[in-house]
Amino acid sequence: MxxxxxxxxxxxxxxxxxxxxxxxxxxxxxxxxxxxxxxxxxxxxxxxxxxxxxxxxxxxxxxxxxxxxxxxxxxxxxxxxxxxxxxxxxxxxxxxxxxxxxxxxxxxxxxxxxxxxxxxxxxxxxxxxxxxxxxxxxxxxxxxxxGEGGWTGWRSFRVTGRHCESEQIVSFELAPADGGRAPDFLPGQYVSVRVQVPALGFSQVRQYSLSAAPDPRTLRISVKREIGGEAAPDGHVSNVLHDSVFPGDLLELSPPAGEFVLRGTGHTPVVLISAGVGATPLLSMLARLLEQPSPPPIRFLHACRNGTLHAWKQPMRDLVQRMGPSSVRVYYERPEPGDVIGRDHDHAGRMDLAAVREDVVLPDADYYLCGPKGFMREQAGALRALGVSADRIHAEVFGSGDWQT
The missing domain is CATH 1.10.490.10 (Globins)
Known part of the structure; x- marks a missing residue:
């Protein structure tokens, strides 16, 4: 003291x-x-x-x-x-x-x-x-x-599958190279991935949310290619993964970590709100929720720029069939000519929670946000304006710093 x-x-x-x-x-x-x-x-x-x-x-x-x-x-x-x-x-x-x-x-x-x-x-x-x-x-x-399938330090995983989710996002299926069990984890958590970066001459580590439900055989991460600009370089690790990592290759992973996980009881209503690659931890949460014999009330709202950048498009449309049209809403901020409302997305323009208040404000619900910091601040502010208590709003931050500032 x-x-x-x-x-x-x-x-x-x-x-x-x-x-x-x-x-x-x-x-x-x-x-x-x-x-x-x-x-x-x-x-x-x-x-x-x-x-x-x-x-x-x-x-x-x-x-x-x-x-x-x-x-x-x-x-x-x-x-x-x-x-x-x-x-x-x-x-x-x-x-x-x-x-x-x-x-x-x-x-x-x-x-x-x-x-x-x-x-x-x-x-x-x-x-x-x-x-x-x-x-x-x-x-x-x-x-x-x-823990089940647990370890400390770094463990080698073999890439068993690679799937293009959108123009910018690729998913990697990863199985333990030692033949052992993949770890259990809480949906919403992430793993660190360590790769050698030739442009730097040394390795770098990045955190990637686990984007599927726990599976004793494999883990899945989904990686957005980060394109830099004048203020920042291209993403060192994401570009190595996109350009150089394919089925059969090995990656070093740390055990799952992170405190952005489902709270409440198994009956607590859940509202998931994401933008872009921010859907990754929410997809894992959603998969776990839907595994329950009697899932709680769930709403899933996702925003992206257009259909070209809409990752997991078909799985999200499948959710509509399973959960009902009022439970899943997809927003395209700037739809392209080929994007069809009602087929590819539900709303054109920025996400507006006040316009769908009746579907979003659920009694005693927990709200989970993931996406760019500005997006999360905007949606958290909208939720508070709709009467949602701040202690019911939870967010995941990709990168350094506090999403609220």
């Missing part, structure tokens, strides 16, 4: 962090990769390039400074970080290196503005948080190892 004086000293740095947090985190990452280059493999170099990781870390450090005496409000964010750490293989020794370089970056960026007592307070605060996370992550590693 940190003393009140340590908490006060850390909390007093919050204005400085709010003003110059990104300068601190940029210096931190520069030091980390310069002195510990092997750690580059754990960090998304695309997000290093566009600054997303620096912004996310700056926000996290500032939030901890503000809540250092009671981090309870940060628990959901910390849970997401810990799941990702376990998926990446972060261990106790990595926390020592991160703490060392974070404090050194503070000395460098805040030179002359951070006295020795405040620096020592930050060392104590970081140490307490690191100990908490190391202990909880150790328990998560143990749980991964003892």
């Amino acid at each position: 940190l003393s009140p004086s340590i908490c006060d000293q850390v909390r007093r740095t919050a204005p400085l962090l709010q003003a110059e947090g990104q300068a601190l985190t940029r210096a931190f990452y520069a030091r980390l990769f310069r002195f510990h280059p092997a750690l580059r493999e754990m960090f998304n170099q695309g997000h290093q390039h566009d600054g997303e990781q620096s912004r996310a870390l700056a926000g996290a450090v500032t939030a901890y400074a503000l809540h250092v005496d009671d981090p309870t409000p940060l628990r959901p964010y910390l849970a997401r970080i810990m799941h990702k750490h376990v998926s990446l293989g972060v261990r106790a020794e990595h926390y020592d290196l991160v703490g060392q370089e974070l404090l050194a970056a503070m000395d460098e960026v805040f030179a002359g503005r951070l006295d020795a007592a405040t620096r020592d307070a930050w060392a104590a605060a970081y140490g307490q948080l690191a100990t908490l996370m190391i202990e909880e992550e150790a328990a998560m590693y143990r749980a991964s190892a003892v």
Whole structure:
């Protein structure tokens, strides 16, 4: 437990962090990769390039400074970080290196503005948080190892199938190369995939949601090809997977992780709202829900640009036959001439939840959102405007940072 004086000293740095947090985190990452280059493999170099990781870390450090005496409000964010750490293989020794370089970056960026007592307070605060996370992550590693088909670290999987879902998305069916059982998982979870990236000269790790129901024989991931632009490079891992990975090839996977999973009882109404590749974890949830002898009330709403980019088009139309037309709604923001309303999609234009309020607002329902951050903020705001409680709205974030900011 940190003393009140340590908490006060850390909390007093919050204005400085709010003003110059990104300068601190940029210096931190520069030091980390310069002195510990092997750690580059754990960090998304695309997000290093566009600054997303620096912004996310700056926000996290500032939030901890503000809540250092009671981090309870940060628990959901910390849970997401810990799941990702376990998926990446972060261990106790990595926390020592991160703490060392974070404090050194503070000395460098805040030179002359951070006295020795405040620096020592930050060392104590970081140490307490690191100990908490190391202990909880150790328990998560143990749980991964003892679960059905479980393991820790990296395990080889052979690609047994490859399916083009749309112009941008490819699904890969993966079976354990050792002939053992595929792991059980909670629908909505993801695995990390590690591949060598020739353009970088070292490996990179990315998280991909499992897009089918649990199966003791195989896992399925669905990967969108990420095309960059002036602000960011092409996705390093997604392009390797699209261009170079075919049936018979091997991929390294970590055990399933993630806290974006179905909540409530098996009878709780569920509303699934996705855009683009954000459908992946929701498809796994939907498959599990429909396996139940008496599924709860379910609504599934999906948005994409047009029919060319509409992944899982036929499976979604099949759902209409199974669940009823009011239960599944597909939105094309910019339909092409060949896209037929009533056959390919149900609505033209952006998703508008208020227009289908009667079908979407279900008593005591849980709402699951996945897609671009802007899309999730827009739909969460629409749900709150319709009277849905914020604690009933759950979201999955692809990438760094908080979807709500």
